Amino acid sequence: MAKISGRVKAYLGRIGPTLVLLAAAVFFIAPILSTARAAFHKVPTILLNRHTWFQKWSLEGLRRAFKEEYFWTTLSLSLKLAVITVLITMLLLVPTALFVHLKLPRARALVEFLTVLPYVVPPIALVAGVAAFFRPNARWFLNSDFALAPFYVVMAMPFTYRAIDAGIKAIDVRTLVDASRSLGGSWFTTLRKALLPNMASSLLSSAFLTATIVLGEFTIANSLAKNTFATFSFEYFSRDAQGGVGLALLTLVATTALLGMMTLLTRTKSRKAATMTRF
Amino acid sequence: MGALIEDESPHGANGPAAPRKRFGWTWLGLLPFFAFLSIFLLLPTVGLIRKAFVANDSSYTTKGFTDAISTEGAAFWNSFKISIITAILGVIFGTALAYAAATAKRPKWLRSLVSAFSGVAANMGGIILAFLFLTLLGRQGLGTKILADNFWDPYKSWFSINDFSGVVLVYMYFQIPLMVLVTLPAIDGLKSSWREASANLGGTSFTYWRRVGVPVLAPSMLGGFLLLFANAYSAYATAYALNTQSNLVPVKISFFLRGDVTGRSPMPFALATWMILFMAVSMGGYLVLRKRAERWQKSAAA
Structure with a gap:
């Protein structure tokens, strides 16, 4: 009973x-x-x-969208922006995080504080900042489509720095560096053969997340009048709703695939590792 | 080695001269980082805050700053309402979903599915999200059609995808998953031994939640609320794609930036400064609470 x-x-x-x-x-x-x-x-x-x-199920909407000239140009711009953003992020933040760990632990609180500042200045406010600072002082800079990349680096910084920092904390950087240096390795060799391979999973996950965010970013691109894939999708939707919706679905699938790849590639020791977000 | 000396020097009594010298040269290593952040974040931010306080005749005044809130009061109120409502609902449903997923035993993949999907949905936002819901609950949407044919026509009563009710519903699509991601680690941090200890001491399920569960989850939930509030308050693309005329602060900022060719009006900059203030309070609170919440998660992992 x-x-x-x-x-x-x-x-x-x-x-x-x-x-x-x-x-x-x-x-x-x-x-x-x-x-x-x-x-x-x-x-x-x-x-x-x-x-x-x-009746009437077809791929016609997507096919029409693929025929648009701007589909390919904007897609290629967005992909290039994603790659450039990831590269700048890595070149800027990996050395900075390592430097803070190895040489300047005193600066940690300050650097961590600065990297979360973009949370306080969301993209729409950053756009106002660009209008206030770059328009009068460096208009030429905004003429290039690639002017978006540094702002994307800033936007992604709170979580990219956190991920890189966590990757460094998870390994014994000091020992690895001392071992490599005492075996006669240069700083470059140490970085390439000892540190980066051990940080690969955290670097990869922040790279993938950054890429997905760049591919979907609309606010800054639209405000600076750049033709990225997101602004094209929005504009195309008003001309051809079915094609626009097809593009949205395609973006969703691609984003999911990217994030899924990230989960698979980085699923190593900590199976229960938290899913990464912008926050 | 070098680091050892540096770690000790602030405590040592070897006078201010030596540490200051080292201070100067070591900090140069952070120069690229500081320079980058200054050019692409700090100077623009300072620039926009300065512009919020400069009048047409380039004298300093707080008029633009206070005017923003009096003339755009409705936008502030709408943004505030949407953020509060979606944050409260997000906390409730997000925590419920995270708890349901974390405690479910049967399909083993359920927890990772919920967690992985939340990762996708919380990061989605933007115009894609607006399109998803336009096809479902737009005037010609499939869901609208099914509802209208069978139960109740949403457009004949209070619902519309382009107004307040629509924005609230659509925002839930990223607010709930975001809350799931915030609370899932905290719920994992609740050890079953705590529940057993409470039961052994004669506690009921209610006592357990009141004395152990809720106090441990509280920092995550409160932090999650602040994060969700900030997230909804600053969201632009989705609201703009649903209705380019939305009377919300982010849409207004973009509207005034576009309309103001001369760059003289302080309005968009005053609105953005207000937004930065709101963000500083809510995101600052979130970051402090996140540090607190991580304490339990670390002890749970150990």
Whole structure:
């Protein structure tokens, strides 16, 4: 009797959590399904019924979008921006974080404080800052499409620095450096053969996350009137809703794939490692 | 070696001269970092704050700063309401979802699925998110059609994807996952031995939550609330894509920047300065609480 009531009690106790999980599944999956339908189904919603539901499915919307000249130019710009942003981030933050650890522990609090400042100045405020500072002082700089990259580095800095810093803390940097140096390795060799391989997973995850954020970034690009993939998607949506929705779906799939790759590539020792976010 | 001496020097009594010399040269290693941040973050920020306090005749005044809040009061109020509502709902549903996922035993992959999906959704935002919901609950959306045909027409009552109700609903799509990511480690940090200890001492489930569970989770939940508030308050792209005329502070900043060709009006800069103030309070609180919350997570990992 006691056994049964115990099992019933445990079962009843799971009803709440199960309902929460089911409701969440509906809320998070429904918009993706409706987007897939809007992208590939050529029947207006008003005419949708039992008979039309299975007709006119096609890839035509996406195909139209692919034929747009701007699709390719903006996509290539966004990909280049992602690569440049990641490169600047690594070249700037890895040496800085290592330097703070090895030579200047006193500066840690200050550097950590500075790297989280972009949280306080969100992209839309940074845009106002660009208008206030760069427009009057260095307008020429904003003419280049690649002017976006340094601002993306700043935007991503709170989590990129945190990830790099965590990667350094997880390994015994001091011992690795001393071992490599005492074996006659130069600083460059030490960095390349001892430090970077050990930090690879944290560097990779911050690189992937940075790339996905750059690919979807709209606020700064739109305000500085740059034709990136995100601003193109937005503009194209108003001309051709089906093609625009197809692009949105494509971006979503690509983003998920990138983040999934990041999880797979960096899943080493700590299986329970927290999923990375912008925050 | 070098680091040893440096670590000790502040405590040592060898006079100010020696440390100051070392101070100067070692800090040069951080020069690229400081220079980069100054050019691309600090100077623009100082520039925009300065512009918020400069009048048309280039005299300093606080008029623009106070005018911003009186003439754009409605935008402030809307942004504030949206941020508070989505943050509260996000904390409630996010914590519930994280708890449900963390305690579920049966499908083993459930927890990692929820965690991985949250990583994608919390980072999504932007215009893609607006498109997803336009296809579902826009006027011609599939969900609108299904609801209107069977139960209730959302557009004949209070709902519209382009106004306040729509923005709240769409923001939940990134607020809930963000909260999941904030609380999941904290919930993992609740050790089952604590619950057993509480039960052995005669505590009920209620006592456990009141004395152990909630106090341990509180920093994460409060921190999560502040983070979600800041996140919604500064979100621009989604609101703009849903309705380019949204009366929200971020959309207004962009509107005034565009409209102001001369760059003289302090309005967009005053609005941005207010936003920075809001962000400083909420994100500052979040970062402090995150440090506190990580204490339990470290002890749980050990």
